[in-house]
Amino acid sequence: MRALHIASTGMMAQEHNVEVTSNNIANMRTTGYKKQRAEFQDLLYQDLRRAGSSTSAQGTQVPVGVQIGSGVRLAATSRVMSQGDLENTQKDLDVAIRGEGYFQISLPDGRTAYTRDGSFEMDSAGRLVTIDGYEVLPGITFPDDTKDITISSDGEVQVTQSNSTTTNTIGQFTLARFINKAGLEPMGDNLFLETEASGAPQVAVPNDEGYGNLLQKYLESANVNSVTEISDLIAAQRAYEMNSRVIQAADDMLSATSQLS
Structure with a gap:
């Protein structure tokens, strides 16, 4: 089931996000430290029905296709080089x-x-x-x-x-x-x-x-804002929890399917 793999990539991405945020918080009192920001990209898509494909001999085309994504990945940990106090x-x-x-x-x-x-x-x-x-x-x-x-x-x-x-x-x-x-x-x-x-x-x-x-x-001083980092940490935690619930839901669906007689 694709949902299991997709949600697992989301959980791994949020783990990286928490690691970056925790490093920022740990260096709040480090002289000259420049905060990092985790940046993400979506992964490849599988085309189940390609947009623009022909649907008849008269040349009609599909206006919107069907694509299923395969998750997310960490693309970069860029540094914010703004001036600290x-x-x-x-x-x-x-x-x-x-x-x-x-x-x-x-x-x-x-x-x-x-x-x-x-x-x-x-x-x-x-x-x-x-x-x-x-x-x-x-x-x-x-x-x-x-x-x-x-x-x-x-x-x-x-x-x-x-x-x-x-x-x-x-x-x-x-x-x-x-x-x-x-x-x-x-x-x-x-x-x-x-x-x-x-x-x-x-x-x-x-x-x-x-x-x-x-x-x-x-x-x-470090250009780390404690309030921003804490809010980012909470958002990452909530995103991780939602991905874990997707895995639980997918597991329940598979379990229900396996019990069908």
């Missing part, structure tokens, strides 16, 4: 991006990763690094006697050293943009990798045309 942290090395762009991160294997997570630290050599110790590109090193740090909206890094009132510029942030930022590959740890789908990175300084600017002592 900015939260004040009062920490000098925390930097948020307002608008387009990604920080560039040098991985230990030589690859470059990209992130919206600007919770940076200073390592033992004075380099600006992520919380995992990966260097932030193009590379910013602070003097040993750094007293005050200022990061401007256009990415210029200035410091005041001990026993001095002079401000010195020691580095410059750059941002990377992608033609299709939804095509970036997530690798965990709040990092993304370039793919053929995303296109090559286009690098410029903050505040250039088409690029965002920076805000020191702020971090970008």
